[in-house]
Amino acid sequence: MKAFCQLDERVSWRSFYEAALRERDPDALPQRIADAQKAIAEFALALLRANIDNKREKENLACAHLVLEDLKRLYLADKDAA
Secondary structure, eight states, X not given: OOOOXXXXXXXXXXXXXXXXHHOOOTTTHXXXXXXXXXXXXXXXXXXXXXXXXXXXXXXXXXXXXXXXXXXXXXXXXXXXXX
């Protein structure tokens, strides 16, 4: 996965997030979720390092993280039920 060092790469976390949400292959889903979570964390860190106070972007990151956690829980529940 590409490293996210600059804020110019904003599209990156959203691309990974959307890919995780669209993933239909249960075998590929955990990796998609992990990639999206990593991209979100790296972008959040870049915001902090750049000392950028963008409340809307921070809220978007937090919401995306929560959605991915829910998706992960649903995946694990389905896997355990099978």
